[in-house]
Amino acid sequence: MFPAAAKRDGVLPGFRLGLGYTLTYLTLLVLIPLAGMILFTGQMSWGDFWATASSERALASYRVTFGASLGAAAINALFGLIVAWVLVRYPFPGKRFVDALVDLPFALPTAVAGITLATLYAENGWIGQHLAKLGIQVAFTPLGIVVALIFVTLPFVVRTLQPVIEDIEAEVEEAAATLGATRWQTFTRVLLPGIFPAWLTGFTLAFSRAIGEFGSVIFIAGNMPLISEITPLLIISKLEQYDILGATALAVVMLVISFVMLLVINLLQWWAASRHAKSRDGDAPADAADALAIAGGRP
Amino acid sequence: MSIEIRNISKRFGNFVALDNLSLDIPTGELVALLGPSGCGKTTLLRIIAGMESPDGGNVLFGGEEATHVHARERQVGFVFQHYALFRHMSVFENVAFGLRVRPRKARPSEAEIRERVMNLLKLVQLDWLANRYPSQLSGGQRQRIALARALAVEPKVLLLDEPFGALDTKVRKELRRWLRRLHDEMHISSVFVTHDQEEALEVADRVVVMNRGRIEQIGSPDEVYSSPASPFVYQFLGNVNVFHNRMHGGWAEVEREGDAPGAGSIAFVRPHDIDLDAAPISGGMKAVVSHVHRIGPLVRVELEHEAETIEVELTRERAANLELSAGRTVWFKPRQAKVFAVGAAPAPAPKQPFLF
Numbered sequence: 001m002f003p004a005a006a007k008r009d010g011v012l013p014g015f016r017l018g019l020g021y022t023l024t025y026l027t028l029l030v031l032i033p034l035a036g037m038i039l040f041t042g043q044m045s046w047g048d049f050w051a052t053a054s055s056e057r058a059l060a061s062y063r064v065t066f067g068a069s070l071g072a073a074a075i076n077a078l079f080g081l082i083v084a085w086v087l088v089r090y091p092f093p094g095k096r097f098v099d100a101l102v103d104l105p106f107a108l109p110t111a112v113a114g115i116t117l118a119t120l121y122a123e124n125g126w127i128g129q130h131l132a133k134l135g136i137q138v139a140f141t142p143l144g145i146v147v148a149l150i151f152v153t154l155p156f157v158v159r160t161l162q163p164v165i166e167d168i169e170a171e172v173e174e175a176a177a178t179l180g181a182t183r184w185q186t187f188t189r190v191l192l193p194g195i196f197p198a199w200l201t202g203f204t205l206a207f208s209r210a211i212g213e214f215g216s217v218i219f220i221a222g223n224m225p226l227i228s229e230i231t232p233l234l235i236i237s238k239l240e241q242y243d244i245l246g247a248t249a250l251a252v253v254m255l256v257i258s259f260v261m262l263l264v265i266n267l268l269q270w271w272a273a274s275r276h277a278k279s280r281d282g283d284a285p286a287d288a289a290d291a292l293a294i295a296g297g298r299p
Numbered sequence: 300m301s302i303e304i305r306n307i308s309k310r311f312g313n314f315v316a317l318d319n320l321s322l323d324i325p326t327g328e329l330v331a332l333l334g335p336s337g338c339g340k341t342t343l344l345r346i347i348a349g350m351e352s353p354d355g356g357n358v359l360f361g362g363e364e365a366t367h368v369h370a371r372e373r374q375v376g377f378v379f380q381h382y383a384l385f386r387h388m389s390v391f392e393n394v395a396f397g398l399r400v401r402p403r404k405a406r407p408s409e410a411e412i413r414e415r416v417m418n419l420l421k422l423v424q425l426d427w428l429a430n431r432y433p434s435q436l437s438g439g440q441r442q443r444i445a446l447a448r449a450l451a452v453e454p455k456v457l458l459l460d461e462p463f464g465a466l467d468t469k470v471r472k473e474l475r476r477w478l479r480r481l482h483d484e485m486h487i488s489s490v491f492v493t494h495d496q497e498e499a500l501e502v503a504d505r506v507v508v509m510n511r512g513r514i515e516q517i518g519s520p521d522e523v524y525s526s527p528a529s530p531f532v533y534q535f536l537g538n539v540n541v542f543h544n545r546m547h548g549g550w551a552e553v554e555r556e557g558d559a560p561g562a563g564s565i566a567f568v569r570p571h572d573i574d575l576d577a578a579p580i581s582g583g584m585k586a587v588v589s590h591v592h593r594i595g596p597l598v599r600v601e602l603e604h605e606a607e608t609i610e611v612e613l614t615r616e617r618a619a620n621l622e623l624s625a626g627r628t629v630w631f632k633p634r635q636a637k638v639f640a641v642g643a644a645p646a647p648a649p650k651q652p653f654l655f
Binding site: 171180182 | 326348349369370371375379385388397399400403445451554
């Protein structure tokens with residue numbers, strides 16, 4: 001009766017158009033530039049590439065970049081969870097204001113953030129002078145890089161976790177309590193598994209953003225080669241010396257490392273989600289059959 | 300274990316949820332807390348469970364003070380209306396949860412946990428679903444898992460908050476019979492909250508009818524239905540026709556609500572306590588049939604009598620004999636009525652469900 005409708009396999013229209021658009025968009029914006037970069041490095045010989053990519057200065061910069069990013073993302077994962085939890089669960093005066101504060105690092109030009117943090121944490125800065133008495137130097141050290149990255153990536157974990165925490169039913173916690181679970185057991189066994197995939201997403205976003213961060217870091221890092229020089233800065237300095245090939249070589253290395261790390265995190269996420277992914281689809285059997293089953297047997 | 304509730308009060312802001320309420324629940328009874336939404340029945344259940352703390356009064360478990368004992372230590376099983384199963388855990392793990400979170404010393408061995416969980420799953424007839432996840436189950440199955448989970452910790456008291464409220468009628472009927480049998484086998488005290496009078500009357504040993512934070516009546520299902528203590532109970536338990544004032548013997552004297560107030564009493568007549576006849580009967584009143592609804596074995600007839608609607612329930616047979624159809628003139632006569640003096644008992648609030 002409806003031949004046209006019969007051919008379609010879904011209810012939602014526009015699958016082909018939608019997919020086509022998505023692929024074109026991603027190809028134009030992501031794939032072509034990245035592929036171009038990799039092709040461009042093809043002009044280098046393998047030996048040249050390797051020499052550039054594995055120079056002492058480059059290796060140190062990878063360590064600084066990925067190490068600081070991982071540290072910042074991990075710290076934000078922990079404290080972002082607390083911030084998100086507090087913002088969702090507890091009413092307090094000025095909550096909206098605090099909630100709005102979380103987004104500020106997104107809006108602020110990163111260079112401004114970098115300069116502000118550098119001033120605060122410098123040896124004569126408001127915070128830096130107190131830390132200096134304790135023998136802790138933040139500005140112009142790798143620690144400063146971590147501080148800048150924490151600031152810049154703060155919103156990611158908080159914003160990905162908030163809706164998921166809002167979704168948790170209070171009844172689930174009450175159920176756990178009546179079954180004899182302590183608060184800690186309820187948190188680790190009931191709540192955490194539910195928010196874990198979103199938590200990992202927040203961590204990944206924060207981590208990726210930190211790897212690419214440039215503006216805020218260069219002001220606070222001190223940028224000493226081998227100690228506090230990040231890879232993006234190394235790339236810029238190569239470009240300034242018209243060593244375009246060298247810059248691309250480093251970029252390709254960053255790309256590969258980032259890709260592998262994101263892939264690993266994604267696999268982890270997929271694994272975490274698939275443990276109960278089965279439960280998301282799958283039609284519930286009819287209640288009528290259920291009733292018959294009870295009627296048929298003894299309790 | 301017996302539960303005693305002494306002078307419990309609870310407010311939420313200006314709203315009085317429970318008003319100085321006392322109730323005894325003896326060991327082994329299945330008690331229904333019945334009332335319209337907002338009457339405080341769920342709040343009372345949550346106070347018994349320790350999820351809510353009362354503003355005043357005491358809760359005693361087996362004679363022991365338990366008002367401020369944490370929910371964790373009360374040894375109650377709680378079943379929620381919307382199941383509250385742990386989504387990321389399999390059915391097996393959901394049921395095992397209460398055993399796994401025990402302190403190491405009190406925790407059964409893995410083999411023991413396995414055995415106990417599987418026994419409970421057999422009890423609820425869902426052992427074949429042990430490895431599924433909650434969202435793969437139907438509503439009725441989920442609620443049975445929730446029940447198995449609550450029973451796993453061997454509670455002394457089982458509390459159920461509208462346990463079948465989210466299920467469809469057929470499953471609901473099966474499950475409540477099944478709950479009754481389960482309760483008899485487990486030898487525990489059970490309290491369940493419901494707004495469905497049929498459910499309360501069918502399942503419970505005793506029914507506690509609540510309204511506006513107070514208890515209206517406590518009694519066996521038969522007592523509360525056949526001798527309601529107040530107009531509220533009368534109206535809440537089943538359909539009813541309400542007649543206002545001028546009640547002295549002759550039915551011709553009766554007027555319907557909407558008449559000038561001030562006179563002495565209200566009469567309640569159940570729709571199935573009214574006789575209908577096609578010819579004039581002594582003491583009967585004349586009315587015109589406005590609607591005839593055939594509902595399964597019953598026929599519900601709406602009559603127009605002096606611009607008032609009266610509801611009558613008949614058997615199919617009787618209705619067929621009378622050849623009832625809209626527009627027909629009939630005579631009706633209440634077989635029995637319950638009369639409450641206005642003022643002696645609180646008059647029914649206009650917002651309460653009038654099941655016409």
